[in-house]
Amino acid sequence: MIIREAVEADRAAVWTMLEPVFRAGDTYAIDPDIPRDAALDYWFGSERHVLVAEDAGEVLGTYYMVRNQKGGGSHVCNCGYVTAAAAQGRGVARAMLAHSLDMAPRLGFRAMQYNFVVSTNTRAVATWQRAGFEVVGRLPGAFLHPDQGYVDALVMYRML
Incomplete structure (x- = not known):
């Protein structure tokens, strides 16, 4: 598996x-x-570094990295990750996480923060915790889950 910068030709695979x-x-x-173009504009937003994970030419995952805040908070980055449904359980998310943790300091970031981790996304929460992220905040009932109703959102943080 390789992780590389996303290019225009990756947009269709990322949308998938x-x-x-x-x-x-x-x-x-x-x-x-959200319409396709708006979703891609969000994911490929300005100032975001967008990457894809691929194996044998097949895009298996994507992530973005962006500074979390401007000014005095610009040394902290934020990331979003998505793995293709067919690739789940193959270590794609862990590989993208490891790549992001390696890339972030090279881009000048000193910490990584996930602003709004849905608490019922237990697989992601466990992955981030194994990588050294701590839950530093809990937003009670902040997310309306389509099946479980109002659930907490977590703020997770790690120094790099």
Whole structure:
């Protein structure tokens, strides 16, 4: 598996991964009805470093990295990760996480923060915790889960 900068030609593959995740509405605070172009504009937003994980030419995952805040908070980055449904359980998310943790200091970041981790996304929470992230905040009932109703969102943080 290689992880590389995303290019224009990757947009269709990225949409193929984003669409079911965004439509499900259970892990990202994104309108489940977001149109394709708006979703891609969000993912490939200005100042974001967008990468893809691929194996044998097949895109298996994507992530972005962006500074979390401007000014005095610009040394902390934020990332979003999505793995293709067919590639789940193959270590793609862990590989993208490891890549992001390696890349962030090279871009001048001193910490990484996930602003809004849906608490019911237990697989992601466990992955981030194994990588040294701590839950530093809990937002009670901040996310309306489509099946479970109002659930907590977590703020997770790690120094690099």
